[in-house]
Amino acid sequence: MDKLLNEVTEFLVDNELTEHISATRDERGVVLVLQxxxxxxxxxxxxxxxxxxxxSKVGTLLVAIPNFVKVEGHTDSRPISTFRYPSNWELSGARASSVIRFLIGTHHLEPNRYIATGYGDTRPVVPNTTxxxxxxxxxxxxxxxxxxxxxxDTF
Known part of the structure; x- marks a missing residue:
């Protein structure tokens, strides 16, 4: 996985994506964060x-990697209640699904390698205070x- 992280980081630098995406590694694998x-x-x-x-460039990267991919949607703690998204759960899940739909549709990736998860506001990385x-x-x-x-997770 360290080798994969190095390849992903090099890909992000070569494709001028470091302003939009950060890459790290944790126990789950290589983690890309998109704001x-x-x-x-x-x-x-x-x-x-x-x-x-x-x-689309991320999709190009994923074409070359056979691993399973989990796409997680996260929101802040401000409540939402619209017709389309009655709560942050629906919004975060819909965002993860939108990313997967785009990647699969653009690059003809194998759908059975992907899972969408909506965490709502349950996993903040910083306090929702500012x-x-x-x-x-x-x-x-x-x-x-x-x-x-x-x-x-079962794929």
Missing amino acids: ERTLFESAEAELLPDAKPFL TENLQINRRVVIVISDPTHDDG
């Missing part, structure tokens, strides 16, 4: 046109799974 403001309008799950070129922190917590995380790690 909400890069992908979606506030309280929406439809991809912004400007998000598609760099997400405008900046709220923005940090609104994100989509792409986890390129370590085949030796079992996190309980």
